[in-house]
Amino acid sequence: MSLMEKLDGGVSLLAGGTDLLVAMKDGRLRHRTLVDIKHISNLGAIRPEDAGLCLGAAVNTRTIARSPLVKERFPLLSQALAVLGSMQIGNRATIGGNLANASPAADSAPALLALEASVKLVGPQGERLVPLENFFSGPGKTVLERELLTEIHVPSAPDQGRGVFYKLGPRGAPEDICIVSVAVFAVPDASKRIWTDVRIALGAVAPTPIRARNAEKALLGQLIEGRTVEDAARLAAEKDARPISDIRGSASYRRAMVKILVARALEQLSER
Amino acid sequence: MSNDHKVIGKSIPRLDARSKVLGEARYADDLSLPGMLYVKVVRSPHPNARIRSIDTSRARNYPGVISVLTAQDIPGEKLMGPIIKDQPVLCGEAVGYVGDAVALVGAETEQAAEEALELIKVDYEILAPVLDPFKAMEPGAPQVHSGGNIGTHSKVRRGDMEAAFRDATVVVEKRFFYPRVEHAYMEPEVAVVAPDPGGGFTVWSSTQYAHLDREEVSRVLGLPQSRVRVHQMMTGGGFGGKINPHAQCLAALIAWKAGRPAKLRYSREESLISSYKCHPFVMDMKLGANREGKLLALEATLVGNTGAYLLQGKAVITKSATHVSGPYYIPNIKADAYAVFTNCVPCGAMRGYGVPQVTFALESLMDELTGRLGLDPIELRMRNALDTTLPNATGQVMGASVPIKEMLGKAKLTVQSLKPLLQQAPAKGKLRAVGVGCSTRGIGSIRKPSRSTAVVSLHPDGSATVACGHVDLGQGSDTMMAQVAAEELGVDVDRVNVVTNDTAISPDCESTSASRVTYLSGNAVRLAAAKARQRVLEIAAGDLGCAPEELRLMNGSVVYREQGVTLAGLFSKHTFHSVTSVAEFLPDTVPPDPETGQGRPAGTYNFNVHVALVEVDEGTGQIRILRYLALTDVGHMINPLIVEGQVHGGMMMGLGSALMEEVKVENGVTNTSFATYLIPTTFDVPQELLIGVVEEPEPTGPFGAKGFAEGSLDPVGATIANAVSKAIGVRVTRLPMTSERIHELLSQR
């Protein structure tokens, strides 16, 4: 922890290094002391926690994607992490690194937002638990203040809830940095006619990964049918997404894709 | 064509395969010499600027720095280039694009060299750049060079355009855009240069043309060519991009100045920013046909953005103009092709050399015609395809090996076999269609006749050494040459040593490019080997009192009526150590006339017919290729395994520019890594990729063979675009077909 005091003052935490080393090579980060956190013992576990999960920040994303426990409890998370980078990247990239790096396109974020995960941050001043939605503060920025992200807590979700993750990439490989990503977790009522709980999260269409609150609100308590799906998809695209144009895609294409992918996800989750 | 060949036509594994698989192959960057310095380059951050002054004093004093160099220190020529020598080795007065080289540092470590770069202060007077070729042609545009911004204008003139378009019942016309593409060779540019004790220099490089490295290094250092020796190291791809020995010249300058070995290796970013690319084209094309679908007239204006320097731009533009009518007979043609200077990254040679561009435009218009005429795409092509009697755009009649109609027949069967997949209802929101594309290309340089020379030495143990200057870039040409020599000399391939990579041994045969090596050097090697064999057989015939025709060479012996005489014995008796022969091959060509484009520019032509079945996601615009057939014509296969490898690679390279690749320039190149400049991966390979080879021997080729290595790329963009256009009901006029662009077209329906 005493090292943590020096964070930003010439010291960086190194997990898998798949973001950090690229930044160093590009010259965006130079002459830093690196502290390898991969071998801190309690950062390396996947544990059940009531009906939820606790993920150590230094577990690599491929291990999480393939974990039977994760597959059973949160197939949505497993689905999202299975396409985070190629096999080689997935074997190194940690879940903590993916979140701490705070790319708007980070693939673990939409699924974890939709599952309403929280992160545990530990610093010289003690520890705190922050809902993931409040963790990101901008592209590459988080609320971390000379702290270590140690755990990700995924709370239990209703049994009848189901999730879908869509990632739109620029070429055939499923593991590129996405143009747009969408994670939806939806809970229908017992009769499967009404949306009782819907959480929609979007990647790469705002300065941070976001929840599409306007779209969610429009669905709550409504009939599961084409009209509500369409309305929600439109709201997600027009009200929730705030995309920019960059080398991967224009703002207008991104908006259009939010609409398409949210609609597809909701349609898939509407199937009885 | 006799089929009793021992090694020709056999799928012999490539001679370099084993060393590559085992990691033993030596690339230029594997080389480290005692006392070797590392070189780094100061590059311009501005697309257009005058250099007021360069202050190198702080860099000179930086720890570890041995030499710092600017244009004024260059002892020899200050301009270089593969064909047109118009690029400054180091810019002295002005810079022409972001990435232009301005100064050099040679230091004990790469890190010291890199750090010293930042201490060099260049005072620029920043000028307005011109990046768009059409703006560059306007009066008052910033002048990239003093002679105006039109670097070259190539013409084709055949027939009477006015009358022909008057007679046409259907005329289609559109503007097409082809992207600027990066070669993306796996190995970026590398050169190591060392001074020799005798005052010369030795170069070890990753290169497509070792003798050009020799020429340019000697010009820049002011030395005779004979004092520079170049070793081409194992080269990790070139695709046209390594015919410009800039890194070699820069490393040589530091080696000369410091008197020590020097290495320069480009980072991927440096390579993406500074190396020349494939020309982006804007093409206005107009095509007219009669009611029966006979093509009557083609008019084309082709504008290629050649960037800051011409380098090979003139030759690329000429190739595209002369290939404007594809594999079809069109009696009336008017084409004007321009290479236009801008302050963009330069463009030069890339696999295809202007042909994929015009193929995309022409084949798209062919499909537009089919719609208007109500004709099947293959039928329309069949009605207009060249044969051995009809002239192409240059007026050349090929006389032999023109199998395009046979290929179209095969393609038709494939299209029919795809019907069930087409009719089978695709998933919701998915659109399917089949597209066809055809192409042709002249083999070898068309701008001037080009000769290959080979030296073959037959040794007393029956083994042989072949020296020929066409370097192997990984495509397998050394293996091809070994097969050709082995066949002629009656030995196994592993008894032949092919030396193409040493300028002190291998004769200059021009660059490994233009699909020329098999046709030109294959012939030269064959002729030289045959000459050596003939000489030996004549000597033996004298001894045996028979005719040379009654003898043959086999595994180091001359065989006469099942009796063998060893070469060792024969050589010793006649005071030979080895028997060495030299032969040349120069195809019978006439370059295109500058005013009309008419001539006989190529010794032979290659043809390609491709078929694609695509599926387009109506919502996202994403394209998937479900089936792909690449039919190619190779004359006669020397090595089927290598043919297959070339067609696979060419097809996938074409798929890159069709679907995703585009070097973007805003002042400088903006996609400067493989995270933002995307190339196809295994996930982009069509679900099923079939390769078909049609063999119609080329009478002037070695064992009937001809070149084909670029051909498999030429029609890919056209083929996929035709399929996608059909699927979405809107004509694609711009490559690459990113999902965003297709989504935009879908919303125009």
Ligand SMILES: Cc1cc2nc3c(=O)[nH]c(=O)nc-3n(C[C@H](O)[C@H](O)[C@H](O)COP(=O)(O)OP(=O)(O)OC[C@H]3O[C@@H](n4cnc5c(N)ncnc54)[C@H](O)[C@@H]3O)c2cc1C
């Ligand atoms: C070729 C390639 C492909 C990629 N593809 C994808 C992709 O498809 N999807 C995707 O989302 N990402 C992708 N990435 C990005 C990257 O792999 C992921 O973001 C990865 O999860 C980062 O984790 P890491 O362990 O490597 O982090 P590191 O690089 O080690 O660290 C990243 C940042 O987070 C900080 N950090 C790491 N762990 C902690 C911690 N526990 N507490 C506080 N701070 C911490 C580090 O100091 C650093 O600033 C790709 C990267 C590459 C190179």
